[in-house]
Amino acid sequence: MRESPDSVAKKIKTMPTDPARIRRTDPGDPAKCPVWQLHEVYSDDARKEWVQSGCKSAGIGCIECKQPVIEAVLEELKPIQERAAHYAEDPTLVKNVVAEGCERARKLARETMREVREAMGLNYS
Ligand code: SF4
Known part of the structure; x- marks a missing residue:
């Protein structure tokens, strides 16, 4: 490429x-x-x-x-x-894209885990 x-x-x-x-x-x-x-x-x-x-x-x-x-x-x-x-x-552009992707993935994972805990009746708080 x-x-x-x-x-x-x-x-x-x-x-x-x-x-x-x-x-x-x-x-x-x-x-x-x-x-x-x-x-x-x-x-x-x-x-x-x-x-x-x-x-x-x-x-x-x-x-x-x-x-x-x-x-x-x-x-x-x-x-x-x-x-x-x-x-x-400009390698910082790539670093920013990766950082944004990580943050979006973290948010989704957090939300998914919250739904899983709710569905299983688990409450850690
Ligand atoms: S002329 Fe025929 S053998 Fe030569 S590259 Fe083209 S297709 Fe291939």
């Missing part, structure tokens, strides 16, 4: 592909390629058709095929990373 764009791009660029595509001119089969799984998540129908026909005809290369996936993953990560950076720059 907080990986740098360069690192994300590098990991996708070095992903294995259909082993049949040894050379750029070798046709492949997206069904045998893990990159296709990413296209299924991130690509629209037109892009998927581009991959299917381009791969099977060797009309596109694997690097070319991976590029839209890289862009889509980075686009998805961008707002998440921006939010993470906001908190990383």
